[in-house]
Every structure is written in C-alpha cells, then in structure tokens.
Amino acid sequence: MSVAVRAERLDAGGRATVGECPVWRAEEGALYWVDIPARRIVRLQIASARRTEWTFAEQVACFAFDAAGRVVAGMESGVFGVSLQEAGDARVVRLAAPEFPASGMRFNDGRCDRQGRFWAGTMVQDMSLASPAGALFRFDENGTLSAPVVEGLITQNGLAWSPDGRTMYLSDSHPQRRLVWAFDFDPDSGTPGAPRVLADLRHYAGRPDGAAVDADGCYWTCANDAGRLLRFTPQGKLDREIALPASKPSMCAFGGSDLSTLYATTIRPVMNATEDDGYVFALNAGVQGLPEPDYAGMLPVA
Structure with missing residues (x-):
C-alpha cells in the first residue's frame, strides 16, 4: 500500500556523499550517521540543529554505542573502539580484524543484536566486480571477533532483529x-x-539497502535507486510503501522522543544527482520503532 507522507529534509545535517547508519541517541536528543567516503561520523542535535562531525583515518561504515556513550565501529581494516570528544576530536583503537579474502574490502552495514553483540558485514568496495567475498x-x-557467520555475500546490508530477538534479517x-533473508536466531548463542x-x-523497484524493524515486528x-521505503510483514508481505524526494535512500532508523520519527540517510550519486540526494530525511511513518541496543561489552578506548 502506497502511503503519502511528507518527508522533511534536514538541511542542518549537511549533505553527504554516502550517508549511512543513522543511529538515534535518546540521551542527547541527537541523530548520528556516517558519510563513508568522507571518513566521517556526523551528529545533529535535533532541537538546536547543532551539527558536529568527527573525521577518521579510515572510512567508517557502521557503528553502535555502548552504555557509556563510546562507540564500536566497523571501518576499513577492522572493528574499532572510538571515544568521540565534544570538540570534534576522537580517540581510536583497533579491537579486532578479520582476514579479508580479497583486496579492496571494508566493513559495510552493522548494528547490535538484542543481547548487545555487535554484528557487521564486509564487502569488496568495487561493486562492478560482483565478488561474493x-x-x-x-x-x-567479550571483544572476540567470530569467524564468518554468513558467507558468500556481494554487498552485505539490511541487518536487523525482530523485537523478541529470535529472527535475524x-x-x-x-x-x-x-534479496532479503530471514534467519531463525538463537539469542543465547548468537547463532x-x-x-x-x-x-x-x-x-519490486530498487535494491534492498539498510533497514530497521518497528515495534510491530x-x-x-530502503529501496535504493527507487526512492522508496518499503515495509514488509514478518510473513514477507509488502504492506506499506513511502516515496522519498531522494532517489537513493541507504538506511533508516527510528528516533525522536517516542521513537515515532523515521529517519533515512541517502546517497548522492556521481551522475545525475538531484538537489535532495545526500541529505537526511525525517518523516512520520505511522508506527513506533524500537530502542537501538547498546553494545554490551567493555570498549578499551585509548
């Protein structure tokens, strides 16, 4: 069902090249996200429209907070612990790194499961190679990086969990x-x-990019290349479709005081970009979201 919803462009957040991984931080009333090629994490404090950015030596693709407000992030060479300083400085330490099976790889989409374990996938950055590495x-x-849990992915994306944590997407x-897959998930073992x-x-139109699960499960x-947000029921039925002004939505997240605002980051394409591409949008999707779980471990940030 197509739903007409007004999407507000958050001009104060600035324009990204590849906006990704929006994360609502309720304690601050702020939305965070990344601009991958700019190697940047951005924060927008919604009430004041104050923008802060942190720039890193590597591309940041995904991240999650711990209870103390520190960050665990998937970057180019591994998983990092990050302490974001108010002045725009950051302290960074590498925590773990996989053995990449191909050159030109980095982490891509990631978040915590309901138990607070951080999950992130890797990809070959040159998508024209279509490499399933x-x-x-x-x-x-405990700060341990697993062996590959799911393999053979070309452009890993869309990671999310059901409200009870027993289905992984x-x-x-x-x-x-x-394709979007669902997996029965053992929350005790994380398997x-x-x-x-x-x-x-x-x-349908578009490609499945970043995702979120709402309180209804x-x-x-984000239907990348189609300028759409698509909602599927747990049974796989498309029951809601919302058009966005930007053609390449990349990931969505619920936020706001009651988690009823849906935020969507977008990508600015190299060719034929519109004036809206690359901005973050906010809309009322008519449903509430779920709090984003904190990382449950201790982050040894330098």
Whole structure:
C-alpha cells in the first residue's frame, strides 16, 4: 500500500556523499550517521540543529554505542573502539580484524543484536566486480571477533532483529542479488539458522539497502535507486510503501522522543544527482520503532 507522507529534509545535517547508519541517541536528543567516503561520523542535535562531525583515518561504515556513550565501529581494516570528544576530536583503537579474502574490502552495514553483540558485514568496495567475498561477523561482549557467520555475500546490508530477538534479517543489495533473508536466531548463542527469503526485490523497484524493524515486528528496507521505503510483514508481505524526494535512500532508523520519527540517510550519486540526494530525511511513518541496543561489552578506548 502506497502511503503519502511528507518527508522533511534536514538541511542542518549537511549533505553527504554516502550517508549511512543513522543511529538515534535518546540521551542527547541527537541523530548520528556516517558519510563513508568522507571518513566521517556526523551528529545533529535535533532541537538546536547543532551539527558536529568527527573525521577518521579510515572510512567508517557502521557503528553502535555502548552504555557509556563510546562507540564500536566497523571501518576499513577492522572493528574499532572510538571515544568521540565534544570538540570534534576522537580517540581510536583497533579491537579486532578479520582476514579479508580479497583486496579492496571494508566493513559495510552493522548494528547490535538484542543481547548487545555487535554484528557487521564486509564487502569488496568495487561493486562492478560482483565478488561474493563478503561475510557477516559477530563481535561479542567479550571483544572476540567470530569467524564468518554468513558467507558468500556481494554487498552485505539490511541487518536487523525482530523485537523478541529470535529472527535475524540480512540482505544483499547488489544488483545481481536484491534479496532479503530471514534467519531463525538463537539469542543465547548468537547463532542464526538456515536462511529463507523474506523479500525478493527483483519483484519490486530498487535494491534492498539498510533497514530497521518497528515495534510491530515489520521490516523496513530502503529501496535504493527507487526512492522508496518499503515495509514488509514478518510473513514477507509488502504492506506499506513511502516515496522519498531522494532517489537513493541507504538506511533508516527510528528516533525522536517516542521513537515515532523515521529517519533515512541517502546517497548522492556521481551522475545525475538531484538537489535532495545526500541529505537526511525525517518523516512520520505511522508506527513506533524500537530502542537501538547498546553494545554490551567493555570498549578499551585509548
């Protein structure tokens, strides 16, 4: 069902090249996100429209907070602990690194499961190679990076968990895949079962990018290249579709005082970019979201 919703462009947040990983920080009334090629984390304090940015030596693709406000992040060479300073400075220490099976790889989409383990996937940055060298990793509360948990991914994306934490969602947004999978998930061991297809976006417009799960247990995916947000029920039925002004939405997250605002980051394409591409948008999707879990471990930030 297509729903007409006004999407507000957050001009104060600035314009990204590849905006990704929006994270609502309730304690600050602030939305955080990354601009991957700019190697930057951005914060926008919503009430004051104050913007702060932190720039790093490597590209930052995904991150999550711990209870103390420190950050665990998936970057180019591994998983890092980050302490963001108010002046725009940051202290960074590498915590773990996988053995990349190909050159030109980095982490991509990631977040914490309901138990506070940080998950992130890898990809070959040159998507034209269509290399299935990507994998999904688990960084647990003890600071241990797993072996690949899911392998054979081209462009890992769409990671999310059901409200009870017993279903894990994952997508591959490469044009040759365009699939969203659901996995039965053991919350005690942090182990997914066999995948089943939740949604095949070859039957819809766009490619499945970053995602969020709402309080009803429905899965929202950004339909990249189609300028749409799509909501699928746990049974895989498309029951809501919202158009955005930007053509390449990249990831969405719920925020605001009651988690009823849906924020969406977007990508500014190299060719034929519109005036809206690259900005963050806010809208009322008519449903509440879930709090983003904190990372449960201790981050040894220098």
